[in-house]
Amino acid sequence: MAGGKVKNRWLIALGAVGIHISIGSVYAWSNFTGPLGEEFGWSSQQVQLTFSIAILFLGLSAAFLGWFVEKYGPRIAGITSAVLFGVGVFGSGFAIQLESLWALYFFYGVLGGIGLGVGYIAPVSTLVKWFPDRRGLATGMAIMGFGFAAAIASPVMDWLIGTAGIAMTFFVLGVSYFAIMILSSLYLSRPPEGWTPKGFNPEEKKDVKSQDLANIRAKEALKTKRFYYLWIMLFINITCGIAVISAAKPLAENTVGMGTAAAATLVGVMGVFNGLGRIGWASASDYMGRSNTYIIFFALQIPLFMLLPVTTSVTLFVVFFGVIYTCYGGGFATLPAFIGDLFGTKELGAIHGYILTAWAAAGLAGPQFAAIMNDVTGSYANSMVYFGALFILALIVSVLTKVDIRKKQSIMREEQNQRRNV
Incomplete structure (x- = not known):
């Protein structure tokens, strides 16, 4: 340096x-x-x-x-x-x-x-x-x-x-x-060219699994399947999460019979789970891997959304809600690191911005769908089953992402071996 x-x-x-x-x-x-x-x-x-x-x-x-x-x-x-x-x-x-x-x-x-x-x-x-x-x-x-x-x-x-x-x-x-x-x-600035943190040696990232899959520009990222996989996963996680957040109070009152004050308190407490999920899941993804973390998000939420409408226990309802909130926040926080892994840091901000259009779309779709279901059926709870089904689609996409990553890593490994043999 x-x-x-x-x-x-x-x-x-x-x-x-x-x-x-x-x-x-x-x-x-x-x-x-x-x-x-x-x-x-x-x-x-x-x-x-x-x-x-x-x-x-x-x-x-x-x-x-x-x-x-x-x-x-x-x-x-x-x-x-x-x-x-x-x-x-x-x-x-x-x-x-x-x-x-x-x-x-x-x-x-x-x-x-x-x-x-x-x-x-x-x-x-x-x-x-x-x-x-x-x-x-x-x-x-x-x-x-x-x-x-x-x-x-x-x-x-x-x-x-x-x-x-x-x-x-x-x-x-x-x-x-x-x-x-x-x-x-x-105080914000980019690190100096060639800078690395003390004790971190980029040369040690020779194992293909620990390397970024690419280091490309935003326009190039838009041409890959991985970009659209990420977009779909974020869209579904936000659509379902923001819908349940927007209907949290009436759900608590009508599903498990919470009083108005208790339901309002629950909404406030759940905000803490949202924040903890962001730091907790994102930190864990450094060890579990980003694709595995998203698979866990969706595998957890499928049964939780399916069970919410039929839950009669206040304790279980609160636990379910807490886990859902952590996954909702974790999806946001893990995304930038996932983008870095898949596309590198050359234009990470631009790629992140493109994928966040999923947030704009989901912010309109989720609450509106839940509200329509409430108007038609008389209950927010009825929309939860549909959101659970959406998570099944998200789980499939997350598995496809992992498969795609492994294919790319296999190609990188072959190229690495060829260079060594030259």
Whole structure:
């Protein structure tokens, strides 16, 4: 490595967590649903559309601005995210003062959503490069922040809304998130060319199983089966997971007879499982292998979704929900490391962005399907069986991915042997 002081990669990880804890507050949007409806007479559907627009633009901006992250680097991308998300949240306060739902859609949904997408992928692709020895742990740490954010932001939002009003809450949050994200972004950078962590020797990765399958550009990745396998797996995991999350409270009340307060508490506690699943599963994938981890996700959730509608035990219901939440979060956190394994780190941010279009699609498909099933059959529980069937498809795709990986490794092994024999 050339001279010059190298940044502390754990502080880089801390900066990534700072960004994700800020943007992850989008999952606490439901705190505004009641107050906005009471103050302006807007319906729950109108208010909830703000969240849907934000998630839609998160997926779209992650997909189409991945090149921006790769070209200008994580610091510029992080600062851009801070400006867009900070202005989006702060501007939502003006939308409230104007009593304009459309202005809220624009500031929080569109501007905030674009900031979400850029902020989501910027630190993750950087961490994979700083932690070649522990990719799963690194990405799990950052995306864990996104999972825990709602648990941190929710009580703060409730307190601010109650004491300062809705508009002032947006003003305070916008300034706070902007400051945290700017400070976090300023330390972000790619590792120097040729840098490796102490004690890690890339030459030791001569075993084909421990090598990346390729190191290609995003456009090349789009031509591979592996890219679409990952997209389908993420889409199904999010579609089913976000549907059960969106219906968690009525499911708990109607399936096992939980009271309203207990069901609300369950929803809050499950957010912790979401965060723990992100760091836990992603870290475990460093040892189990990424493809094996996804196979376990789907093999676990098939019976859990099938059993949820017929479960009468509160304890079992809570356990089932806890495991589902960990798998939901783990799917997000394990993905960037999986992308690195399959496609290398050359344009990881751009590839990650393309695959995250599955999030945008699933964010619309999952809750809508569960809501339609509830309207038609009178129960959210009836949709769980269909989601269980979807997981069977996801399991098949995950096995096909593993088979494809082994074929590629076999080709790499043959090429390696040929080079040795020359």
